[in-house]
Amino acid sequence: MRVFSIFSGLFSPILASLGELAMLAGDTFGSIARGRIRMGLTIRQIAEIGFGSQLVVVVTGAFTGAVFTAQAYFQFASLNMETAVGPVVTLAMFRELGPALTGLMVAGRVGAAMSAEIGTMKVTQQIDALRALAVNPVDYLVVPRALAMLISMPILVVECVGLGVLASYYVGVHVLGITGVYFVANVQKFTEGSDIMMSLIKGFVFGGLIVFISCREGLRAKDGAVGVGRATTATVVTSSLAILITNFFLTMALNILFPAGQR
Amino acid sequence: MIEPLIHVQNLVQRIGGQEILRGLNLDLFPGETLVLLGKSGGGKSVFLRHLIGLMRPVSGSIVFEGSEITTLKERELEPIRRKIGMLFQDGALFDSMNVFDNVAFPLRERGEHDPAVVREKVARSLAMVNMTGHEHKMPVNLSGGMRKRVALARAIISPPDVILYDEPTAGLDPIVSDSINRLIRRLQSQLRVTSLVVTHDMVSCNRVADRVALLHEGRIHFLGTTQQLRDAQDPIIRDFVDGRSGETVY
Numbered sequence: 344m345r346v347f348s349i350f351s352g353l354f355s356p357i358l359a360s361l362g363e364l365a366m367l368a369g370d371t372f373g374s375i376a377r378g379r380i381r382m383g384l385t386i387r388q389i390a391e392i393g394f395g396s397q398l399v400v401v402v403t404g405a406f407t408g409a410v411f412t413a414q415a416y417f418q419f420a421s422l423n424m425e426t427a428v429g430p431v432v433t434l435a436m437f438r439e440l441g442p443a444l445t446g447l448m449v450a451g452r453v454g455a456a457m458s459a460e461i462g463t464m465k466v467t468q469q470i471d472a473l474r475a476l477a478v479n480p481v482d483y484l485v486v487p488r489a490l491a492m493l494i495s496m497p498i499l500v501v502e503c504v505g506l507g508v509l510a511s512y513y514v515g516v517h518v519l520g521i522t523g524v525y526f527v528a529n530v531q532k533f534t535e536g537s538d539i540m541m542s543l544i545k546g547f548v549f550g551g552l553i554v555f556i557s558c559r560e561g562l563r564a565k566d567g568a569v570g571v572g573r574a575t576t577a578t579v580v581t582s583s584l585a586i587l588i589t590n591f592f593l594t595m596a597l598n599i600l601f602p603a604g605q606r
Numbered sequence: 607m608i609e610p611l612i613h614v615q616n617l618v619q620r621i622g623g624q625e626i627l628r629g630l631n632l633d634l635f636p637g638e639t640l641v642l643l644g645k646s647g648g649g650k651s652v653f654l655r656h657l658i659g660l661m662r663p664v665s666g667s668i669v670f671e672g673s674e675i676t677t678l679k680e681r682e683l684e685p686i687r688r689k690i691g692m693l694f695q696d697g698a699l700f701d702s703m704n705v706f707d708n709v710a711f712p713l714r715e716r717g718e719h720d721p722a723v724v725r726e727k728v729a730r731s732l733a734m735v736n737m738t739g740h741e742h743k744m745p746v747n748l749s750g751g752m753r754k755r756v757a758l759a760r761a762i763i764s765p766p767d768v769i770l771y772d773e774p775t776a777g778l779d780p781i782v783s784d785s786i787n788r789l790i791r792r793l794q795s796q797l798r799v800t801s802l803v804v805t806h807d808m809v810s811c812n813r814v815a816d817r818v819a820l821l822h823e824g825r826i827h828f829l830g831t832t833q834q835l836r837d838a839q840d841p842i843i844r845d846f847v848d849g850r851s852g853e854t855v856y
Contacts, residue, residue, distance in 0.1 A: 463701075464700075467696070467698065467701070468694050468695075468696070468698040469698055469699075469700055469701070471655075471660050471694065471698060472692075472694060472698035472699075472700070474658075474659075474660060474680075474687070475658050475660065475687060475690075475691075475692040475694075476687065476711065476712050476715065476760075477683075477684040477685070477687035477688045477712075477715075478715050479680065479681060479684070
Protein backbone atom coordinates (compact mmCIF):
# COMPACT_ATOMS: atom_id res chain seq x y z
CA MET A 344 0.00 0.00 0.00
CA ARG A 345 2.82 2.36 0.93
CA VAL A 346 4.75 1.43 -2.19
CA PHE A 347 1.64 2.24 -4.21
CA SER A 348 1.28 5.67 -2.59
CA ILE A 349 4.97 6.47 -3.20
CA PHE A 350 4.57 5.29 -6.79
CA SER A 351 1.41 7.32 -7.36
CA GLY A 352 2.96 10.35 -5.65
CA LEU A 353 5.89 10.16 -8.04
CA PHE A 354 4.06 9.45 -11.25
CA SER A 355 0.71 11.23 -10.81
CA PRO A 356 2.12 14.72 -11.54
CA ILE A 357 4.00 13.38 -14.57
CA LEU A 358 0.90 11.65 -15.92
CA ALA A 359 -1.21 14.75 -15.22
CA SER A 360 1.31 16.92 -17.08
CA LEU A 361 1.38 14.51 -20.02
CA GLY A 362 -2.42 14.52 -20.06
CA GLU A 363 -2.55 18.33 -20.08
CA LEU A 364 0.04 18.47 -22.87
CA ALA A 365 -1.93 15.96 -24.92
CA MET A 366 -5.15 17.94 -24.39
CA LEU A 367 -3.47 21.20 -25.39
CA ALA A 368 -2.00 19.53 -28.48
CA GLY A 369 -5.40 18.01 -29.33
CA ASP A 370 -7.14 21.36 -28.89
CA THR A 371 -4.50 23.06 -31.05
CA PHE A 372 -4.64 20.54 -33.88
CA GLY A 373 -8.44 20.61 -33.65
CA SER A 374 -8.39 24.39 -34.15
CA ILE A 375 -5.96 24.05 -37.07
CA ALA A 376 -8.20 21.40 -38.64
CA ARG A 377 -11.21 23.73 -38.29
CA GLY A 378 -9.26 26.50 -40.03
CA ARG A 379 -8.99 28.80 -36.99
CA ILE A 380 -5.65 30.07 -38.23
CA ARG A 381 -4.56 33.70 -37.97
CA MET A 382 -2.13 34.05 -40.85
CA GLY A 383 -0.74 37.41 -39.74
CA LEU A 384 0.15 36.15 -36.29
CA THR A 385 1.55 32.91 -37.72
CA ILE A 386 3.86 34.78 -40.11
CA ARG A 387 4.99 37.04 -37.27
CA GLN A 388 5.78 33.96 -35.17
CA ILE A 389 7.66 32.32 -38.05
CA ALA A 390 9.81 35.45 -38.23
CA GLU A 391 10.33 35.35 -34.45
CA ILE A 392 10.97 31.62 -34.15
CA GLY A 393 12.48 30.72 -37.51
CA PHE A 394 14.28 33.84 -38.66
CA GLY A 395 15.24 35.01 -35.18
CA SER A 396 16.79 31.67 -34.22
CA GLN A 397 19.00 31.31 -37.28
CA LEU A 398 22.18 32.81 -35.89
CA VAL A 399 22.17 30.75 -32.70
CA VAL A 400 21.34 27.54 -34.57
CA VAL A 401 23.88 28.11 -37.34
CA VAL A 402 26.69 28.94 -34.90
CA THR A 403 25.80 25.90 -32.78
CA GLY A 404 25.77 23.61 -35.84
CA ALA A 405 29.00 24.99 -37.28
CA PHE A 406 31.05 24.74 -34.11
CA THR A 407 29.64 21.34 -33.17
CA GLY A 408 30.57 20.04 -36.62
CA ALA A 409 34.02 21.62 -36.32
CA VAL A 410 34.87 20.31 -32.87
CA PHE A 411 33.41 16.87 -33.59
CA THR A 412 35.55 16.68 -36.74
CA ALA A 413 38.69 17.64 -34.85
CA GLN A 414 38.04 15.11 -32.09
CA ALA A 415 37.11 12.33 -34.54
CA TYR A 416 40.24 13.07 -36.57
CA PHE A 417 42.49 12.87 -33.49
CA GLN A 418 41.05 9.42 -32.66
CA PHE A 419 40.80 8.04 -36.20
CA ALA A 420 44.23 9.27 -37.28
CA SER A 421 45.90 6.77 -34.96
CA LEU A 422 44.03 3.99 -36.85
CA ASN A 423 44.72 5.51 -40.29
CA MET A 424 40.98 6.06 -40.75
CA GLU A 425 40.98 9.81 -41.35
CA THR A 426 38.67 9.49 -44.36
CA ALA A 427 35.94 8.07 -42.10
CA VAL A 428 35.73 11.39 -40.28
CA GLY A 429 33.42 12.96 -42.89
CA PRO A 430 30.69 10.29 -42.86
CA VAL A 431 30.85 9.85 -39.07
CA VAL A 432 30.36 13.56 -38.45
CA THR A 433 27.71 13.90 -41.17
CA LEU A 434 25.66 10.94 -39.98
CA ALA A 435 25.92 12.06 -36.36
CA MET A 436 24.84 15.56 -37.33
CA PHE A 437 21.89 14.34 -39.37
CA ARG A 438 20.67 11.60 -37.06
CA GLU A 439 21.41 12.97 -33.58
CA LEU A 440 23.33 16.15 -33.01
CA GLY A 441 21.56 18.44 -35.49
CA PRO A 442 17.99 17.85 -34.27
CA ALA A 443 18.89 17.55 -30.58
CA LEU A 444 21.11 20.64 -30.47
CA THR A 445 18.67 22.70 -32.52
CA GLY A 446 15.89 21.60 -30.17
CA LEU A 447 17.89 22.53 -27.08
CA MET A 448 18.89 25.93 -28.48
CA VAL A 449 15.35 26.76 -29.62
CA ALA A 450 13.94 25.61 -26.27
CA GLY A 451 16.32 28.03 -24.53
CA ARG A 452 15.77 30.94 -26.89
CA VAL A 453 12.19 30.67 -28.09
CA GLY A 454 10.54 28.36 -25.53
CA ALA A 455 11.60 30.53 -22.62
CA ALA A 456 10.41 33.72 -24.36
CA MET A 457 7.12 32.10 -25.34
CA SER A 458 6.39 30.92 -21.83
CA ALA A 459 7.40 34.29 -20.32
CA GLU A 460 5.17 36.20 -22.76
CA ILE A 461 2.11 33.99 -22.27
CA GLY A 462 2.79 33.74 -18.52
CA THR A 463 2.91 37.54 -18.20
CA MET A 464 -0.36 37.78 -20.13
CA LYS A 465 -1.85 35.23 -17.74
CA VAL A 466 -0.82 36.95 -14.50
CA THR A 467 -1.86 40.41 -15.78
CA GLN A 468 -5.34 39.14 -16.73
CA GLN A 469 -4.70 39.68 -20.46
CA ILE A 470 -5.69 36.07 -21.13
CA ASP A 471 -8.89 36.59 -19.13
CA ALA A 472 -9.47 39.70 -21.25
CA LEU A 473 -9.06 37.58 -24.40
CA ARG A 474 -11.59 35.08 -23.07
CA ALA A 475 -13.95 37.88 -22.03
CA LEU A 476 -13.75 39.23 -25.58
CA ALA A 477 -14.85 35.80 -26.85
CA VAL A 478 -11.40 34.97 -28.23
CA ASN A 479 -10.15 31.49 -27.42
CA PRO A 480 -6.58 31.72 -26.02
CA VAL A 481 -5.58 28.47 -27.72
CA ASP A 482 -6.70 29.80 -31.12
CA TYR A 483 -5.07 33.18 -30.58
CA LEU A 484 -1.87 32.29 -28.73
CA VAL A 485 -1.06 28.61 -29.23
CA VAL A 486 -2.14 27.89 -32.82
CA PRO A 487 0.09 30.55 -34.48
CA ARG A 488 3.06 29.55 -32.32
CA ALA A 489 2.53 25.84 -32.96
CA LEU A 490 2.24 26.30 -36.71
CA ALA A 491 5.28 28.57 -36.79
CA MET A 492 7.32 26.14 -34.70
CA LEU A 493 6.31 23.07 -36.71
CA ILE A 494 7.23 24.87 -39.94
CA SER A 495 10.43 26.46 -38.63
CA MET A 496 12.03 23.63 -36.68
CA PRO A 497 12.73 21.24 -39.60
CA ILE A 498 14.21 24.16 -41.56
CA LEU A 499 16.38 25.17 -38.59
CA VAL A 500 17.54 21.56 -38.19
CA VAL A 501 18.57 21.46 -41.86
CA GLU A 502 20.50 24.71 -41.40
CA CYS A 503 22.19 23.41 -38.26
CA VAL A 504 23.18 20.15 -39.95
CA GLY A 505 24.18 21.89 -43.18
CA LEU A 506 26.49 24.31 -41.41
CA GLY A 507 27.84 21.47 -39.25
CA VAL A 508 28.79 19.46 -42.35
CA LEU A 509 30.31 22.50 -44.07
CA ALA A 510 32.33 23.31 -40.96
CA SER A 511 33.38 19.68 -40.76
CA TYR A 512 34.58 19.82 -44.37
CA TYR A 513 36.48 23.04 -43.76
CA VAL A 514 38.20 21.82 -40.58
CA GLY A 515 38.79 18.30 -41.95
CA VAL A 516 40.14 19.30 -45.34
CA HIS A 517 41.67 22.75 -44.86
CA VAL A 518 42.84 22.57 -41.24
CA LEU A 519 43.57 18.88 -40.60
CA GLY A 520 44.61 17.89 -44.12
CA ILE A 521 42.10 15.17 -45.02
CA THR A 522 41.90 14.75 -48.79
CA GLY A 523 38.85 16.65 -49.97
CA VAL A 524 37.81 14.16 -52.66
CA TYR A 525 37.78 11.26 -50.18
CA PHE A 526 35.91 13.35 -47.64
CA VAL A 527 33.15 14.21 -50.11
CA ALA A 528 33.02 10.75 -51.69
CA ASN A 529 32.65 9.04 -48.30
CA VAL A 530 30.01 11.49 -47.14
CA GLN A 531 28.02 10.82 -50.33
CA LYS A 532 28.53 7.07 -50.00
CA PHE A 533 27.36 6.78 -46.40
CA THR A 534 24.65 9.45 -46.25
CA GLU A 535 21.18 8.67 -47.54
CA GLY A 536 17.80 10.31 -47.88
CA SER A 537 16.63 8.36 -44.83
CA ASP A 538 19.16 10.23 -42.67
CA ILE A 539 17.69 13.53 -43.83
CA MET A 540 14.16 12.21 -43.18
CA MET A 541 15.16 11.19 -39.66
CA SER A 542 16.53 14.64 -39.06
CA LEU A 543 13.37 16.35 -40.31
CA ILE A 544 11.04 14.07 -38.33
CA LYS A 545 13.00 14.68 -35.14
CA GLY A 546 12.98 18.42 -35.77
CA PHE A 547 9.21 18.34 -36.23
CA VAL A 548 8.64 16.30 -33.05
CA PHE A 549 11.01 18.44 -30.96
CA GLY A 550 9.30 21.57 -32.26
CA GLY A 551 5.98 20.18 -31.07
CA LEU A 552 7.41 19.34 -27.66
CA ILE A 553 8.89 22.82 -27.22
CA VAL A 554 5.79 24.73 -28.27
CA PHE A 555 3.30 22.72 -26.24
CA ILE A 556 5.46 22.62 -23.11
CA SER A 557 6.15 26.38 -23.36
CA CYS A 558 2.53 27.33 -23.98
CA ARG A 559 1.25 25.03 -21.25
CA GLU A 560 3.68 26.45 -18.70
CA GLY A 561 2.75 30.00 -19.74
CA LEU A 562 -0.98 29.34 -19.56
CA ARG A 563 -0.58 27.80 -16.07
CA ALA A 564 1.53 30.67 -14.69
CA LYS A 565 0.29 32.26 -11.47
CA ASP A 566 1.53 34.31 -8.50
CA GLY A 567 2.87 37.31 -10.44
CA ALA A 568 6.46 37.84 -11.54
CA VAL A 569 7.73 34.93 -9.44
CA GLY A 570 5.27 32.63 -11.18
CA VAL A 571 6.36 33.83 -14.61
CA GLY A 572 9.99 33.17 -13.67
CA ARG A 573 9.02 29.72 -12.43
CA ALA A 574 7.15 28.98 -15.66
CA THR A 575 10.11 30.08 -17.76
CA THR A 576 12.55 27.91 -15.83
CA ALA A 577 10.17 24.95 -15.97
CA THR A 578 9.84 25.42 -19.73
CA VAL A 579 13.58 25.27 -20.39
CA VAL A 580 14.19 22.37 -18.02
CA THR A 581 11.17 20.32 -19.10
CA SER A 582 11.66 20.97 -22.82
CA SER A 583 15.35 20.07 -22.65
CA LEU A 584 14.69 16.87 -20.75
CA ALA A 585 11.77 15.97 -23.00
CA ILE A 586 13.96 16.47 -26.09
CA LEU A 587 16.77 14.30 -24.72
CA ILE A 588 14.45 11.52 -23.54
CA THR A 589 12.26 11.58 -26.65
CA ASN A 590 15.39 11.60 -28.81
CA PHE A 591 16.38 8.18 -27.48
CA PHE A 592 12.99 6.62 -28.11
CA LEU A 593 12.67 8.31 -31.50
CA THR A 594 16.10 7.00 -32.49
CA MET A 595 15.07 3.45 -31.56
CA ALA A 596 11.74 3.73 -33.35
CA LEU A 597 13.01 5.52 -36.45
CA ASN A 598 15.91 3.06 -36.75
CA ILE A 599 13.28 0.42 -37.53
CA LEU A 600 11.95 2.58 -40.37
CA PHE A 601 15.31 3.90 -41.51
CA PRO A 602 17.93 1.35 -40.38
CA ALA A 603 21.48 2.61 -40.02
CA GLY A 604 24.43 0.72 -41.49
CA GLN A 605 22.41 -1.07 -44.20
CA ARG A 606 24.30 0.44 -47.11
CA MET B 607 -43.39 41.14 -14.79
CA ILE B 608 -39.96 41.82 -16.29
CA GLU B 609 -37.77 38.76 -16.70
CA PRO B 610 -34.24 39.19 -15.32
CA LEU B 611 -31.47 39.33 -17.91
CA ILE B 612 -29.16 37.49 -15.54
CA HIS B 613 -30.56 35.23 -12.83
CA VAL B 614 -28.12 33.91 -10.24
CA GLN B 615 -29.25 31.25 -7.82
CA ASN B 616 -27.45 29.62 -4.87
CA LEU B 617 -23.98 30.31 -6.25
CA VAL B 618 -21.26 28.63 -4.21
CA GLN B 619 -17.52 29.01 -4.75
CA ARG B 620 -14.58 27.77 -2.69
CA ILE B 621 -10.99 28.89 -3.20
CA GLY B 622 -8.16 27.26 -1.28
CA GLY B 623 -10.56 25.63 1.17
CA GLN B 624 -12.28 28.94 1.92
CA GLU B 625 -15.91 29.41 0.97
CA ILE B 626 -16.00 32.73 -0.92
CA LEU B 627 -19.59 32.60 -2.14
CA ARG B 628 -22.12 30.82 0.06
CA GLY B 629 -25.31 30.53 -1.91
CA LEU B 630 -25.50 33.92 -3.58
CA ASN B 631 -28.83 34.90 -5.19
CA LEU B 632 -29.18 37.96 -7.43
CA ASP B 633 -31.19 39.14 -10.44
CA LEU B 634 -30.03 41.75 -12.93
CA PHE B 635 -32.79 43.36 -14.97
CA PRO B 636 -32.48 44.80 -18.50
CA GLY B 637 -31.34 48.42 -18.67
CA GLU B 638 -30.57 48.87 -14.96
CA THR B 639 -27.30 49.70 -13.27
CA LEU B 640 -26.84 47.51 -10.23
CA VAL B 641 -23.98 48.30 -7.88
CA LEU B 642 -22.55 45.42 -5.89
CA LEU B 643 -20.91 46.66 -2.72
CA GLY B 644 -18.77 44.65 -0.36
CA LYS B 645 -15.50 44.54 1.53
CA SER B 646 -12.21 44.07 -0.31
CA GLY B 647 -11.55 40.36 -0.66
CA GLY B 648 -15.21 39.62 -0.04
CA GLY B 649 -15.76 37.80 -3.33
CA LYS B 650 -17.20 40.61 -5.50
CA SER B 651 -14.70 40.18 -8.33
CA VAL B 652 -14.94 36.40 -8.03
CA PHE B 653 -18.69 36.70 -8.49
CA LEU B 654 -18.24 38.95 -11.52
CA ARG B 655 -15.89 36.43 -13.15
CA HIS B 656 -18.59 33.76 -12.85
CA LEU B 657 -21.05 35.88 -14.85
CA ILE B 658 -18.84 35.73 -17.92
CA GLY B 659 -17.71 32.15 -17.43
CA LEU B 660 -14.13 32.97 -16.40
CA MET B 661 -14.71 30.88 -13.27
CA ARG B 662 -16.94 27.90 -12.68
CA PRO B 663 -18.92 27.63 -9.44
CA VAL B 664 -18.82 24.65 -7.11
CA SER B 665 -22.61 24.66 -7.29
CA GLY B 666 -25.45 26.96 -8.20
CA SER B 667 -26.87 28.38 -11.37
CA ILE B 668 -26.39 31.41 -13.61
CA VAL B 669 -29.01 31.92 -16.29
CA PHE B 670 -28.30 34.52 -18.99
CA GLU B 671 -31.18 35.29 -21.39
CA GLY B 672 -32.77 31.97 -20.45
CA SER B 673 -29.60 29.84 -20.94
CA GLU B 674 -27.73 28.16 -18.11
CA ILE B 675 -24.09 29.18 -18.54
CA THR B 676 -22.33 27.32 -15.72
CA THR B 677 -22.40 24.05 -17.65
CA LEU B 678 -21.22 25.47 -20.98
CA LYS B 679 -17.80 24.57 -22.36
CA GLU B 680 -15.24 27.29 -23.10
CA ARG B 681 -16.08 27.53 -26.80
CA GLU B 682 -19.83 27.38 -26.11
CA LEU B 683 -19.47 30.50 -23.95
CA GLU B 684 -18.19 32.62 -26.84
CA PRO B 685 -21.62 33.75 -28.15
CA ILE B 686 -22.57 34.82 -24.62
CA ARG B 687 -19.29 36.64 -24.09
CA ARG B 688 -19.95 38.65 -27.26
CA LYS B 689 -23.02 40.07 -25.48
CA ILE B 690 -21.20 40.90 -22.24
CA GLY B 691 -18.42 43.45 -21.97
CA MET B 692 -16.11 43.43 -18.98
CA LEU B 693 -13.94 46.16 -17.55
CA PHE B 694 -11.15 44.55 -15.55
CA GLN B 695 -9.82 46.19 -12.42
CA ASP B 696 -6.52 47.28 -13.99
CA GLY B 697 -7.87 47.42 -17.54
CA ALA B 698 -6.09 44.24 -18.72
CA LEU B 699 -5.02 45.99 -21.92
CA PHE B 700 -2.82 43.96 -24.28
CA ASP B 701 0.60 45.39 -23.54
CA SER B 702 2.01 44.43 -26.95
CA MET B 703 -0.53 46.67 -28.74
CA ASN B 704 -1.04 50.41 -28.75
CA VAL B 705 -4.31 52.06 -27.71
CA PHE B 706 -5.74 51.97 -31.24
CA ASP B 707 -5.05 48.25 -31.72
CA ASN B 708 -6.37 47.44 -28.25
CA VAL B 709 -9.67 49.16 -28.97
CA ALA B 710 -9.86 47.76 -32.51
CA PHE B 711 -9.13 44.22 -31.28
CA PRO B 712 -12.74 43.03 -30.73
CA LEU B 713 -13.81 44.47 -34.11
CA ARG B 714 -11.03 42.73 -36.00
CA GLU B 715 -11.62 39.49 -34.14
CA ARG B 716 -15.27 39.62 -35.20
CA GLY B 717 -14.28 39.91 -38.84
CA GLU B 718 -14.20 43.68 -39.47
CA HIS B 719 -11.06 44.30 -41.50
CA ASP B 720 -12.04 47.41 -43.48
CA PRO B 721 -9.49 49.98 -42.21
CA ALA B 722 -11.86 52.91 -42.72
CA VAL B 723 -14.65 51.28 -40.69
CA VAL B 724 -12.22 50.21 -37.96
CA ARG B 725 -10.73 53.72 -37.78
CA GLU B 726 -14.14 55.34 -37.59
CA LYS B 727 -15.45 53.00 -34.87
CA VAL B 728 -12.26 53.24 -32.80
CA ALA B 729 -12.37 57.05 -33.03
CA ARG B 730 -16.02 57.07 -31.91
CA SER B 731 -15.34 54.66 -29.04
CA LEU B 732 -12.31 56.62 -27.84
CA ALA B 733 -14.28 59.86 -28.08
CA MET B 734 -16.94 58.39 -25.78
CA VAL B 735 -14.32 57.85 -23.09
CA ASN B 736 -12.53 61.16 -23.77
CA MET B 737 -9.36 59.47 -25.00
CA THR B 738 -9.13 60.99 -28.49
CA GLY B 739 -5.53 61.75 -29.45
CA HIS B 740 -3.97 58.90 -27.47
CA GLU B 741 -4.30 56.25 -30.20
CA HIS B 742 -0.58 55.64 -30.66
CA LYS B 743 0.38 55.38 -27.00
CA MET B 744 1.34 52.03 -25.51
CA PRO B 745 -0.53 50.88 -22.36
CA VAL B 746 2.64 51.18 -20.29
CA ASN B 747 2.65 54.94 -20.98
CA LEU B 748 -0.92 55.47 -19.73
CA SER B 749 -2.05 56.39 -16.23
CA GLY B 750 -4.40 54.09 -14.29
CA GLY B 751 -7.46 56.17 -15.18
CA MET B 752 -6.49 56.31 -18.86
CA ARG B 753 -5.97 52.56 -18.96
CA LYS B 754 -9.43 52.02 -17.51
CA ARG B 755 -10.99 54.38 -20.03
CA VAL B 756 -9.22 52.65 -22.94
CA ALA B 757 -10.36 49.29 -21.57
CA LEU B 758 -13.89 50.65 -21.44
CA ALA B 759 -13.60 51.87 -25.04
CA ARG B 760 -12.52 48.34 -25.98
CA ALA B 761 -15.45 46.83 -24.07
CA ILE B 762 -18.04 49.03 -25.79
CA ILE B 763 -16.73 49.15 -29.36
CA SER B 764 -19.05 46.29 -30.32
CA PRO B 765 -21.90 47.48 -28.11
CA PRO B 766 -22.67 44.72 -25.57
CA ASP B 767 -25.99 44.07 -23.86
CA VAL B 768 -24.33 44.00 -20.44
CA ILE B 769 -21.19 45.66 -19.07
CA LEU B 770 -19.53 44.29 -15.95
CA TYR B 771 -17.32 46.82 -14.18
CA ASP B 772 -14.74 45.46 -11.75
CA GLU B 773 -13.81 48.29 -9.33
CA PRO B 774 -13.93 51.00 -12.04
CA THR B 775 -12.78 53.76 -9.68
CA ALA B 776 -10.33 51.86 -7.46
CA GLY B 777 -7.01 53.64 -7.07
CA LEU B 778 -8.12 56.74 -8.99
CA ASP B 779 -8.20 60.32 -7.75
CA PRO B 780 -11.67 61.84 -7.09
CA ILE B 781 -11.72 63.81 -10.34
CA VAL B 782 -10.88 60.86 -12.56
CA SER B 783 -13.28 58.72 -10.50
CA ASP B 784 -16.02 61.25 -11.17
CA SER B 785 -15.29 61.18 -14.91
CA ILE B 786 -15.53 57.37 -14.87
CA ASN B 787 -18.84 57.54 -12.96
CA ARG B 788 -20.26 60.02 -15.47
CA LEU B 789 -19.07 57.74 -18.23
CA ILE B 790 -20.92 54.78 -16.76
CA ARG B 791 -24.11 56.84 -16.60
CA ARG B 792 -23.56 58.18 -20.12
CA LEU B 793 -23.06 54.68 -21.51
CA GLN B 794 -26.26 53.57 -19.85
CA SER B 795 -28.25 56.45 -21.31
CA GLN B 796 -26.60 56.37 -24.76
CA LEU B 797 -26.16 52.64 -25.34
CA ARG B 798 -28.99 51.45 -23.06
CA VAL B 799 -26.76 48.76 -21.63
CA THR B 800 -27.37 46.82 -18.45
CA SER B 801 -24.54 47.38 -15.99
CA LEU B 802 -23.23 45.59 -12.95
CA VAL B 803 -20.69 47.68 -11.08
CA VAL B 804 -18.58 46.03 -8.41
CA THR B 805 -17.10 48.55 -6.03
CA HIS B 806 -16.49 49.51 -2.42
CA ASP B 807 -16.60 53.21 -3.31
CA MET B 808 -19.77 54.73 -1.80
CA VAL B 809 -19.42 57.93 -3.85
CA SER B 810 -19.38 55.92 -7.05
CA CYS B 811 -22.32 53.87 -5.79
CA ASN B 812 -24.43 56.98 -5.15
CA ARG B 813 -23.59 58.42 -8.57
CA VAL B 814 -24.34 55.43 -10.78
CA ALA B 815 -26.67 53.00 -9.03
CA ASP B 816 -30.30 52.29 -9.84
CA ARG B 817 -30.20 49.49 -7.28
CA VAL B 818 -27.58 48.46 -4.74
CA ALA B 819 -26.66 45.03 -3.39
CA LEU B 820 -24.36 44.46 -0.44
CA LEU B 821 -22.29 41.28 -0.46
CA HIS B 822 -21.49 40.09 3.04
CA GLU B 823 -19.96 36.73 3.95
CA GLY B 824 -20.66 35.27 0.54
CA ARG B 825 -24.35 36.20 0.38
CA ILE B 826 -26.40 39.22 -0.65
CA HIS B 827 -27.09 40.90 2.68
CA PHE B 828 -29.01 43.88 1.30
CA LEU B 829 -30.77 44.66 -1.96
CA GLY B 830 -32.56 47.95 -2.58
CA THR B 831 -32.20 51.53 -3.75
CA THR B 832 -29.43 53.91 -2.70
CA GLN B 833 -31.96 55.76 -0.53
CA GLN B 834 -32.94 52.51 1.24
CA LEU B 835 -29.24 51.80 1.74
CA ARG B 836 -28.68 55.22 3.32
CA ASP B 837 -31.72 54.79 5.58
CA ALA B 838 -30.90 51.23 6.67
CA GLN B 839 -30.28 50.67 10.38
CA ASP B 840 -28.70 47.20 10.07
CA PRO B 841 -25.26 47.46 11.79
CA ILE B 842 -23.45 45.64 8.95
CA ILE B 843 -24.90 48.05 6.38
CA ARG B 844 -24.26 51.07 8.63
CA ASP B 845 -20.60 50.06 9.15
CA PHE B 846 -20.16 49.88 5.41
CA VAL B 847 -22.07 53.05 4.53
CA ASP B 848 -20.41 55.10 7.30
CA GLY B 849 -16.97 53.59 6.68
CA ARG B 850 -16.57 52.12 10.20
CA SER B 851 -14.23 49.16 10.72
CA GLY B 852 -16.14 47.97 13.80
CA GLU B 853 -12.88 47.72 15.73
CA THR B 854 -12.27 49.45 19.08
CA VAL B 855 -10.16 52.59 18.74
CA TYR B 856 -7.69 53.27 21.57
